[in-house]
Amino acid sequence: MTALRVDGERLLRRIMALAEVGAIDGGGVCRLALTDADKAGRDLVVSWMRELGLTVTVDRIGNVLGARAGAAALPPVIIGSHIDTVRTGGKYDGNYGVLAGLEVIERLAEAGVVTRHPVAVGFFTNEEGARFAPDMLGSAVHQGELALDLALATAGIDGPTVGAELTRIGYAGETPVGGAVRAAAFLELHVEQGPVLEREGQEIGAVTGVQGISWTELTLHGVSNHAGTTPMSMRTDAGYVAAEISCFVRRLTRELGGAQVATVGHQVFAPNLVNVIPNRVVMTLDLRNTDEQILQQAERQTFAFVEQIAASEGVRVEQRTLARFAPVAFSPEMVARVEAAARAQGRSVRRMPSGAGHDAQMFAPHCPTGMIFVPSAGGISHNVREYTAPAQLIAGANVLLEVVQEVAG
Ligand code: GLV
Ligand code: MN
Ligand code: MN
Numbered sequence: 046m047t048a049l050r051v052d053g054e055r056l057l058r059r060i061m062a063l064a065e066v067g068a069i070d071g072g073g074v075c076r077l078a079l080t081d082a083d084k085a086g087r088d089l090v091v092s093w094m095r096e097l098g099l100t101v102t103v104d105r106i107g108n109v110l111g112a113r114a115g116a117a118a119l120p121p122v123i124i125g126s127h128i129d130t131v132r133t134g135g136k137y138d139g140n141y142g143v144l145a146g147l148e149v150i151e152r153l154a155e156a157g158v159v160t161r162h163p164v165a166v167g168f169f170t171n172e173e174g175a176r177f178a179p180d181m182l183g184s185a186v187h188q189g190e191l192a193l194d195l196a197l198a199t200a201g202i203d204g205p206t207v208g209a210e211l212t213r214i215g216y217a218g219e220t221p222v223g224g225a226v227r228a229a230a231f232l233e234l235h236v237e238q239g240p241v242l243e244r245e246g247q248e249i250g251a252v253t254g255v256q257g258i259s260w261t262e263l264t265l266h267g268v269s270n271h272a273g274t275t276p277m278s279m280r281t282d283a284g285y286v287a288a289e290i291s292c293f294v295r296r297l298t299r300e301l302g303g304a305q306v307a308t309v310g311h312q313v314f315a316p317n318l319v320n321v322i323p324n325r326v327v328m329t330l331d332l333r334n335t336d337e338q339i340l341q342q343a344e345r346q347t348f349a350f351v352e353q354i355a356a357s358e359g360v361r362v363e364q365r366t367l368a369r370f371a372p373v374a375f376s377p378e379m380v381a382r383v384e385a386a387a388r389a390q391g392r393s394v395r396r397m398p399s400g401a402g403h404d405a406q407m408f409a410p411h412c413p414t415g416m417i418f419v420p421s422a423g424g425i426s427h428n429v430r431e432y433t434a435p436a437q438l439i440a441g442a443n444v445l446l447e448v449v450q451e452v453a454g
Contacts, residue, residue, distance in 0.1 A: 048390075049152060049153070049156050051145070051148045051446055053435065055148060056144060057435055057439075059093065059144045060137070060140060060144055060438070063089060063136075063144065064136035066085045066086045067082035067083075067086060069133075069429060071430065072429050072430070073134055073135050073136070073428070073431070074136055074140075075131075075134060076128065076129055076130045077129065077130070077131075077132060077173075077175055077176040078173060078176045078177060078182075078210075079129075079207065079210035079214055079216070080210075081214070083128070083129055084214035084215065084216070086128050087128065087214075087216060090144075090147070093147055094109075094147065097111070097113075097151055098154075099111030099112055099165075100113075102220045104222040105220065105221065105222050106170050106182070106186040106193060106197070106207070106211070106222050107170040107217065108168070108183045108218075108222070109167060109216070109218075110125075110165045111166050112165035113153070114163050115159065115160045115162045115164065115453065116159050116160065117161050117162070119161060119162045119163070120227045121162060121165040122160075122163070122164050122165070122228065122230045122232065122453040123165045123166075123228045123231050123232070124150075124167070124231075124232050124233070124234075124449060125146065125167040125168065125231065125232075125404055125405075125408075126139045126140075126141070126142030126146070126172070126233050126234070127139035127143070127169050127172030127173065128168045129170070129171055129172055129173050129175075131173050131175040133427060133428055133429055134173075134429070134431070135427075135430070135431020136431065137431055137432075137438075138236060138238065138426055138427070139168075139172055139173075139235070141234065141235065141438060141441075142233050143166060143167075145438075145441065146167075146232075146445070147166050149164070149442065149449050150166055153446075153449075153450075160453035161453060161454030162229050162454055164449060169181070169182075169183035169187065169404045170182055170183030170211075170216075171183055172403075172404055174260070174367075174368060176202055176203070177199045177202075177207050178199070178367035178368050179260065179367060179368030179369075180402050181403070181404055181407050182199070184407035185407045186222050187407065188408055227411075227412070229412065229413075229453075230413045230414065230452045230453075231405055231408035231415075232405075232415050232416070232417070232445060232448060232452070233403055233404060233405040233414075233415075233417075234417045234441050235399075235401075235403060235417070235418060236421045236426065236431065237250055237418040237419065237420055237421045238401045238421050238424075239400050239424045240421070241395075241424075242397075242418060242419070242421075243420040243422065247393045247394060247420070248393045248437065248440055249387040249392045249393070249394040249418065249440065249441065250396075250416075250417065250418030251380050251381075251383040251387065251394055251396045252375060252383070252396075252397060252398070252405075252417065253375060253397065253398050254335070254374040254375050254406075255370075255372065255399045255401075255402060255403055255405070255406040255409075256304075256333050256372050256398055257333060257335070257336075257370060257371050257372040258331070258333050258369070258402050259332040259333070259343075259369050260330070260331055260332075260366070260367035260368035261329065261364060261366055262327065262329050262367050263290070263326075263329075263330065263364055264325065264327050264362070264363040265283040265325065265328070265355065265360050266283060266324070266360060266361040266363070267280075267281040267282050267284070267286070267323055267324050267325065267358070267359075267360045268359075269323070270322045271320070271322075272320040272322060275322060281322075281358055281360055282360070284322070284326055286326070286354055286355050287309075287323075287326040289350075290309070290328070290330075290347075290350065290351055290354065291312075293350045294309065294347055297343060297346055297347065301334075301342065301343055302339075305333075305334050305339060305343055306332070306333050307347075308330075309328055309330060310329055311328060312326060312327070312328040313326065313327045313328075314326055329367065332344060334372070337371050337372055348364070351364070370402065373409040374409070375405070375416065376409070376414055379413050379452075382448050384396065386444050386447040386448045386451070387417075387444050389447065390440070390447065392440055392444065397418065399416065399418070403416060413452075417444050417448070419437045419440065419441035420434075
């Protein structure tokens with residue numbers, strides 16, 4: 046009997062079709078969570094789920110699962126990821142994993158394979174966190190890591206709440222959440238979004254875990270005054286304090302070493318004029334590390350510096366945690382399965398941690414969880430230029446198909 050393989054052309058066609066929804070210049074995609082574009086993307090994927098005859102459920106936080114029955118009344122093996130994107134997203138981040146899951150199920154159905162466990166493919170609300178913080182919001186609620194009420198009340202960067210937007214786009218579902226749906230296992234196939242696999246000439250990454258994430262919003266309150274007449278010694282300049290903080294976190298990463306990363310990705314000045322000292326800056330800090338102790342040290346040092354530099358300028362600081370997730374390790378059994386499946390298909394494979402956040406990290410404490418990476422050209426992601434070659438996408442989907450067959454029985 047020849048081993049089952051995905052229909053690569055069909056997978057690629059679906060990736061390209063979904064990428065047309067919310068397409069932006071340069072070949073990228075903008076489908077910020079719960080916007081009209083996200084709704085259109087959701088509708089398209091749901092239509093494919095229904096064409097396949099899957100049982101589609103939408104839960105109260107808008108997560109969508111399409112399930113194919115198994116031979117036994119057992120919890121499902123869930124293949125999941127997300128279809129929301131950042132504002133400058135590519136075609137593959139998240140979307141690839143969802144559409145590969147759909148392809149795996151379609152292939153199993155075509156081949157007449159009935160698994161013991163049901164197999165479900167899903168997409169989780171607001172994985173990116175680019176519109177609503179925290180990231181992985183839908184999967185966090187799904188796995189009982191975040192309270193539903195709190196998630197629904199979360200306001201986006203443009204004002205409306207998750208709950209209001211879910212209702213507006215018609216995805217405030219009825220299915221209960223909060224750990225109600227237990228999974229037998231969770232699998233996520235994703236582009237690496239970093240340079241490691243390409244640099245080493247490896248085809249598959251067997252993901253060992255996800256690094257810790259710390260997101261903080263700082264609001265710095267200064268005093269506006271005339272840029273020409275106010276002596277330097279008499280300023281309360283929120284913009285200056287923001288700049289010092291940005292430089293400090295970069296210095297800190299050098300001091301703490303290779304695994305520590307830090308990003309100031311959002312900064313808004315008020316009144317934002319050439320000749321007015323800024324009276325307010327809203328900025329974000331994204332700190333990540335695979336080591337929880339070092340991540341905590343990075344937070345302590347950063348927050349101490351924020352206090353000190355703000356005090357020296359007479360600037361008042363408001364600090365708000367947007368997301369905080371400790372590093373997670375995936376089940377050794379699942380890592381070994383991914384590695385073995387890749388080898389069995391003649392693929393080169395290496396174990397590696399994930400630098401990006403993923404829905405899988407919300408499932409990891411609750412069920413055997415694994416992730417498969419494929420290379421990202423130039424290590425580029427969260428950019429319209431994100432690219433993975435078709436053969437690499439198909440290779441990853443075949444590894445997923447193999448692992449799903451093993452785990453679902
Ligand atoms: C979310 O996907 C992140 O890693 O920022
Ligand atoms: Mn992603
Ligand atoms: Mn992303």
